[in-house]
Amino acid sequence: MTSSPFITTTTIIIITTTIIMCCSMAGPRPVVLSGPSGAGKSTLLKKLMEEYNGVFGFSVSHTTRQPRPGEENGKDYHYVTREAMQTAIDNGEFIESAVFSGNMYGTSKAAVQDVQAKNLICILDIDMQGVRNIKATDLNPIYVSIQAPSMEILEKRLRDRKTESEESLQKRLHAAYVDIGISKEEGLFDVVIVNDSLEVAYEKLKVVLLESDRVAHGRVAVGLGDHPGLVALLAAFHPLHLGAVGRLDLQLGVAHLDGDVSPRPAGDSGGGGGGGGEEAAGQVVPKAAEEAGPLPGGGYRTADVEEHGLAHGRAADLPLEHGDLAGLLRGEAEGGARGAVALSLPRDVVLQVLQGEHRVAALRQDLGLSVWLAAIAVFVVVGFEDDGFLVIRLLVVVVLPVGGVGDGGHLVGRARDPGRRGGPGEGGVLLGVPGERRVTGGVLRQLLHQRVVGVVGVGVLRGGASGPREAVDRSDPAGETPLLRESLGDLLTLYSMISSTSTQRGLRSAGRAAAPWCSVT
Numbered sequence: 404m405t406s407s408p409f410i411t412t413t414t415i416i417i418i419t420t421t422i423i424m425c426c427s428m429a430g431p432r433p434v435v436l437s438g439p440s441g442a443g444k445s446t447l448l449k450k451l452m453e454e455y456n457g458v459f460g461f462s463v464s465h466t467t468r469q470p471r472p473g474e475e476n477g478k479d480y481h482y483v484t485r486e487a488m489q490t491a492i493d494n495g496e497f498i499e500s501a502v503f504s505g506n507m508y509g510t511s512k513a514a515v516q517d518v519q520a521k522n523l524i525c526i527l528d529i530d531m532q533g534v535r536n537i538k539a540t541d542l543n544p545i546y547v548s549i550q551a552p553s554m555e556i557l558e559k560r561l562r563d564r565k566t567e568s569e570e571s572l573q574k575r576l577h578a579a580y581v582d583i584g585i586s587k588e589e590g591l592f593d594v595v596i597v598n599d600s601l602e603v604a605y606e607k608l609k610v611v612l613l614e615s616d617r618v619a620h621g622r623v624a625v626g627l628g629d630h631p632g633l634v635a636l637l638a639a640f641h642p643l644h645l646g647a648v649g650r651l652d653l654q655l656g657v658a659h660l661d662g663d664v665s666p667r668p669a670g671d672s673g674g675g676g677g678g679g680g681e682e683a684a685g686q687v688v689p690k691a692a693e694e695a696g697p698l699p700g701g702g703y704r705t706a707d708v709e710e711h712g713l714a715h716g717r718a719a720d721l722p723l724e725h726g727d728l729a730g731l732l733r734g735e736a737e738g739g740a741r742g743a744v745a746l747s748l749p750r751d752v753v754l755q756v757l758q759g760e761h762r763v764a765a766l767r768q769d770l771g772l773s774v775w776l777a778a779i780a781v782f783v784v785v786g787f788e789d790d791g792f793l794v795i796r797l798l799v800v801v802v803l804p805v806g807g808v809g810d811g812g813h814l815v816g817r818a819r820d821p822g823r824r825g826g827p828g829e830g831g832v833l834l835g836v837p838g839e840r841r842v843t844g845g846v847l848r849q850l851l852h853q854r855v856v857g858v859v860g861v862g863v864l865r866g867g868a869s870g871p872r873e874a875v876d877r878s879d880p881a882g883e884t885p886l887l888r889e890s891l892g893d894l895l896t897l898y899s900m901i902s903s904t905s906t907q908r909g910l911r912s913a914g915r916a917a918a919p920w921c922s923v924t
């Protein structure tokens with residue numbers, strides 16, 4: 404039984420029974436790119452948009468300058484007259500505006516809202532006046548300065564671009580001269596990237612946007628497996644935080660349910676499957692990916708993992724893709740905001756996890772720290788199948804902001820003992836994650852570098868409308884595995900485990916967890 408007939412032929416009633424949210428929330432954090440004309444902002448942005456289509460969205464500014472060959476109205480800019488622009492500014496339609504090189508430029512509120520409405524991370528390409536103006540708003544972006552290696556190179560690039568008259572070029576160079584000085588002002592930019600080699604600069608930009616401690620704070624729900632309905636429901640609660648909703652069931656990007664994130668030392672044959680423990684905690688890197696070597700941030704290329712990961716027979720060597728990153732990148736400003744990341748895994752992964760090949764690799768370490776439960780959401784999905792059976796599905800989402808876990812700390816859950824089976828394939832739900840700045844950065848790194856935080860299964864209740872309901876594993880033809888009750892039990896066990904300091908102490912000293920599906924090595 405696949406999940407799609409169920410979805411298409413049943414009425415779905417979703418009841419959220421409990422949601423306890425105790426973290427501050429915030430929407431996706433936009434990104435401001437600024438820097439002298441000719442430094443390479445548009446070039447970098449173009450690459451970013453191509454690679455992360457569906458993650459970032461460009462805030463289309465208004466300008467009074469003439470379009471350049473190849474530029475499109477509504478895509479590169481909204482080209483308007485001075486009068487129209489001034490009227491719109493006077494009407495309060497702009498977040499900021501500036502005069503640059505004799506032309507008016509401005510970011511309209513609608514431009515930013517359009518991007519955010521699509522759940523994309525909004526990128527603004529604005530000049531230094533715009534940066535100053537944005538600082539006075541509550542947009543709270545990440546400020547990235549793009550600089551050319553030198554004024555000479557900047558001038559050459561601008562000339563070679565052949566877009567400016569001599570007069571315009573001189574104005575831009577003058578503005579650049581001023582900007583370069585201002586951009587050194589402490590605290591104005593979060594990051595300064597010198598665009599010498601385009602490739603190097605682009606990799607740096609990606610690191611900043613994808614892995615920076617500054618990027619993701621606040622609660623992020625990346626996905627709930629193959630069940631968009633549930634995700635939509637969650638989105639209804641916190642729409643700003645569910646940026647990846649549209650992409651949930653495409654590719655969820657998580658690998659390695661156990662093991663350490665750091666690349667294995669040469670000669671190490673790798674962590675044993677299911678071995679767990681510090682000795683066995685080496686990262687399980689797909690061979691081809693390993694040969695290709697880690698990316699600058701330490702992760703591995705999606706394509707390598709995608710192509711070779713699953714062939715290893717290890718759960719969760721799956722690609723981390725654009726849509727998922729959108730969720731990971733959303734969040735609140737730096738500065739101690741708390742939040743959590745809930746990430747679900749696709750069916751195959753869940754099944755493998757539930758079949759028990761994986762272990763808790765670092766629970767001991769994390770349980771010793773301040774871990775607390777922030778949210779439990781229980782979704783009951785009721786429907787009728789073609790054969791008239793009433794089917795009730797229960798999906799339990801646990802979001803666990805983990806306070807105080809050190810940079811790189813993590814909570815890894817092994818879902819079940821060997822032999823257990825997964826639910827009907829809606830996907831599991833990942834537990835996790837911290838809120839403090841350094842912690843969130845650490846968690847992001849874990850996710851991006853293929854650490855996983857934990858998995859909870861999905862159970863199904865099946866029975867006639869008036870008959871006894873029985874929890875069954877729908878992937879089990881015998882249909883006898885009482886999954887549902889145990890899933891709930893496991894969750895409760897998990898909750899009590901992590902919320903009890905004595906349990907934490909006990910676990911630490913015993914080095915083992917009491918829950919059958921959760922072992923500490």
Ligand SMILES: Nc1ncnc2c1ncn2[C@@H]1O[C@H](COP(=O)(O)OP(=O)(O)OP(=O)(O)O)[C@@H](O)[C@H]1O
Nearest residue numbers: 439440441442443444445446560564598599600601
């Ligand atoms: N790393 C690089 N090496 C060489 N040339 C580059 C590099 N980056 C960008 N360029 C080239 O420099 C020129 C200016 O780049 P680009 O138009 O992206 O700058 P910009 O910062 O967006 O400028 P503006 O603010 O005027 O829009 C382009 O012709 C681009 O192809």
Ligand SMILES: Nc1nc2c(ncn2[C@@H]2O[C@H](COP(=O)(O)O)[C@@H](O)[C@H]2O)c(=O)[nH]1
Nearest residue numbers: 440464500501503508509510528529530533
């Ligand atoms: N303050 C703002 N500056 C903007 C905006 N859109 C673009 N810009 C900046 O203008 C210059 C020139 O751009 P060009 O396309 O004519 O080369 C460049 O530095 C841009 O960053 C805006 O909405 N507000």
